Amino acid sequence: MATAESVVFEHVTKRYGVAEARREAAAGRLPAAVDDLSFEVPAGRICVLVGPSGCGKTTSLKMVNRLIEPTSGRILIGGEDVATRDVIALRRSIGYVIQQVGLFPHQTVGENVETVTRLLGWAPERRRARSDELLELVGLDPSRYATRYPSQLSGGERQRVGVARALAADPPVLLMDEPFGAVDPIVRERLQNELLHLQDQLAKTILFVTHDIDEAIKMGDLVAVMQAGGHLAQFAPPAEILANPASDFVARFVGADRGLKRLALTRVNELDLMAPVTASPGEDAAEARRRALADPFPWLLLVDAMRRPLGWVEEADIPTSGNLTEELASAMSPLLDRRTTLKDALARLIEAEVQAGVVTDARGAVIGLVTAEMIFDWSRRTAEEARASEGPTRETAS
Amino acid sequence: MIDWGWIADHVPAILGRAVQHLEFAAIALVVGFAISFGLALLSVRYRPAYPVVAGLAGILFTIPSLALYSSFVPVIGLSLLTVEIPLVLYTLVIYVRNIVAGFDSVPAEVLEAADGMGYTRMQRLRAVELPLAVPLMVAGLRVASVSTIGLVTISGILGSSFGGFGFFIFERPNFATEILVGAVGSIALALLADALFGVLQRRLTPWSRLNVELEMAKTGRSAAQATAAV
Numbered sequence: 001m002a003t004a005e006s007v008v009f010e011h012v013t014k015r016y017g018v019a020e021a022r023r024e025a026a027a028g029r030l031p032a033a034v035d036d037l038s039f040e041v042p043a044g045r046i047c048v049l050v051g052p053s054g055c056g057k058t059t060s061l062k063m064v065n066r067l068i069e070p071t072s073g074r075i076l077i078g079g080e081d082v083a084t085r086d087v088i089a090l091r092r093s094i095g096y097v098i099q100q101v102g103l104f105p106h107q108t109v110g111e112n113v114e115t116v117t118r119l120l121g122w123a124p125e126r127r128r129a130r131s132d133e134l135l136e137l138v139g140l141d142p143s144r145y146a147t148r149y150p151s152q153l154s155g156g157e158r159q160r161v162g163v164a165r166a167l168a169a170d171p172p173v174l175l176m177d178e179p180f181g182a183v184d185p186i187v188r189e190r191l192q193n194e195l196l197h198l199q200d201q202l203a204k205t206i207l208f209v210t211h212d213i214d215e216a217i218k219m220g221d222l223v224a225v226m227q228a229g230g231h232l233a234q235f236a237p238p239a240e241i242l243a244n245p246a247s248d249f250v251a252r253f254v255g256a257d258r259g260l261k262r263l264a265l266t267r268v269n270e271l272d273l274m275a276p277v278t279a280s281p282g283e284d285a286a287e288a289r290r291r292a293l294a295d296p297f298p299w300l301l302l303v304d305a306m307r308r309p310l311g312w313v314e315e316a317d318i319p320t321s322g323n324l325t326e327e328l329a330s331a332m333s334p335l336l337d338r339r340t341t342l343k344d345a346l347a348r349l350i351e352a353e354v355q356a357g358v359v360t361d362a363r364g365a366v367i368g369l370v371t372a373e374m375i376f377d378w379s380r381r382t383a384e385e386a387r388a389s390e391g392p393t394r395e396t397a398s
Numbered sequence: 399m400i401d402w403g404w405i406a407d408h409v410p411a412i413l414g415r416a417v418q419h420l421e422f423a424a425i426a427l428v429v430g431f432a433i434s435f436g437l438a439l440l441s442v443r444y445r446p447a448y449p450v451v452a453g454l455a456g457i458l459f460t461i462p463s464l465a466l467y468s469s470f471v472p473v474i475g476l477s478l479l480t481v482e483i484p485l486v487l488y489t490l491v492i493y494v495r496n497i498v499a500g501f502d503s504v505p506a507e508v509l510e511a512a513d514g515m516g517y518t519r520m521q522r523l524r525a526v527e528l529p530l531a532v533p534l535m536v537a538g539l540r541v542a543s544v545s546t547i548g549l550v551t552i553s554g555i556l557g558s559s560f561g562g563f564g565f566f567i568f569e570r571p572n573f574a575t576e577i578l579v580g581a582v583g584s585i586a587l588a589l590l591a592d593a594l595f596g597v598l599q600r601r602l603t604p605w606s607r608l609n610v611e612l613e614m615a616k617t618g619r620s621a622a623q624a625t626a627a628v
Contacts, residue, residue: 026445091513098511100507102512104530105605106603151605165515
């Protein structure tokens with residue numbers, strides 16, 4: 001496996017002269033300028049370039065594999081200036097995925113995936129083996145798909161082949177230009193999840209362009225928000241961009257619901273969960289009642305021997321004598337796996353009878369409670385913390 | 399009405415004229431394609447050249463064939479060239495338009511993907527652009543072959559060593575049987591060429607045959623466009 005390599009932009013600027021702009025327009029492209037772009041993507045991370053159309057995000061991407069040459073500045077891959085490398089060799093060493101996929105219609109799926117390995121002169125058997133391996137990796141059975149032509153595939157299948165083709169020579173860097181922009185929302189979400197899953201195994205350095213802020217937040221370890229004129233408005237991890245937008249532009253671009261979006265980035269087990277008062281059927285009721293009354297939360301949680309939740313008992317309903325029975329449980333509340341996001345937890349709590357979600361571990365045992373108030377508190381506190389450490393964010397965003 | 403006896407007596411002559419007809423047409427089709435391919439590549443690589451090339455080829459095509467054949471006689475006399483030069487000139491407009499349309503039909507994203515993956519200019523032309531331009535090129539060949547076969551017939555006006563089947567039409571204006579042989583022969587060759595290239599077109603593009611309706615509609619339309627342009 002080729003190791004991933006860092007990608008560094010150093011004061012990269014692209015301006016279009018009148019003649020060049022006209023030539024691009026004639027070829028049906030709308031050239032967008034880029035202004036003094038500097039940022040660093042560490043090896044193995046996904047960096048999403050996001051912004052409205054005309055902000056220069058695609059131009060920035062194409063300067064990495066030199067489909068567009070910068071006017072000034074340098075781009076380094078693994079510390080080496082791309083301008084000093086042979087342009088053909090450079091491109092063969094970088095994976096490239098575009099929105100319309102651009103599969104060769106006259107070649108089969110297998111031949112398409114073999115493109116770069118063929119250009120690199122691999123032996124046919126080795127190319128074939130690699131192509132089969134990659135098709136399997138992206139979830140397409142090679143025995144069924146390798147001999148088909150692109151016209152026989154669905155949009156989602158084509159995009160998968162596009163990804164397999166880009167990975168053929170195991171490139172350390174992958175460029176993806178709105179790769180999921182042309183498929184429907186359901187397929188898009190599936191492809192996003194698959195790519196994240198793939199990335200867990202591959203750990204490539206990925207530069208990913210999109211105009212969709214939700215996609216940027218979901219996919220990016222780092223997000224570069226760009227604005228018209230090719231300016232970098234902010235470069236930070238998604239949580240920080242949502243908690244502390246560097247400018248009015250970024251705040252508007254991430255949307256008025258950025259607080260909610262931030263909730264989608266955090267999971268319930270990251271909060272300090274509240275410990276519930278618990279008891280099991282068969283235990284002494286009077287003793288359980290005393291413990292429940294001593295706790296400010298007005299409900300007792302009934303659990304089984306494995307500490308799996310059975311239901312809630314209101315304090316007033318706990319008998320003063322005898323033993324607890326399972327029938328006492330009068331209400332349930334949302335059971336939340338520990339990996340549930342705060343956003344989903346809140347959505348479930350809004351409709352619940354008991355306003356506390358029961359967070360469970362992988363075996364279903366109770367590990368704590370989460371309430372809407374706790375989520376609101378977390379949101380307020382982290383936003384304040386982000387604002388307090390605002391200095392460094394502004395600097396990286398300059 | 400038809401003198402079958404004359405036909406039976408002249409089978410060798412009729413076959414000889416058929417061979418001559420095909421020979422004249424084939425030479426023009428091959429030479430015309432070679433010249434047109436160069437002109438089309440120039441037009442694709444250097445776009446401002448295209449209107450000039452297409453315009454000149456279009457003007458040539460408007461010259462009536464009788465006039466064009468005759469105008470070369472005082473200059474170069476009567477030789478194979480007297481027939482072939484006009485025939486080649488007439489193919490240019492059909493070929494150039496179709497070859498350029500073939501290159502233009504390669505989707506922009508396919509070219510971008512090829513560039514992004516590290517094809518050199520020549521590799522891209524050979525492995526991506528040419529194969530994808532083939533359907534429209536063969537469509538051009540199909541139209542040009544029909545048109546050229548028709549024009550060979552007219553070259554019979556130049557005298558008895560020309561014309562292929564056209565020779566029979568021009569030899570004796572009052573002998574219906576001979577005129578019919580010339581006409582039917584010309585028509586049959588044209589239909590044959592059209593069918594042959596139709597089959598070739600589908601053979602050369604297995605990937606598009608899978609999309610039968612779509613691709614048939616497309617090639618049908620572009621052939622019609624080429625004819626309309628003519």
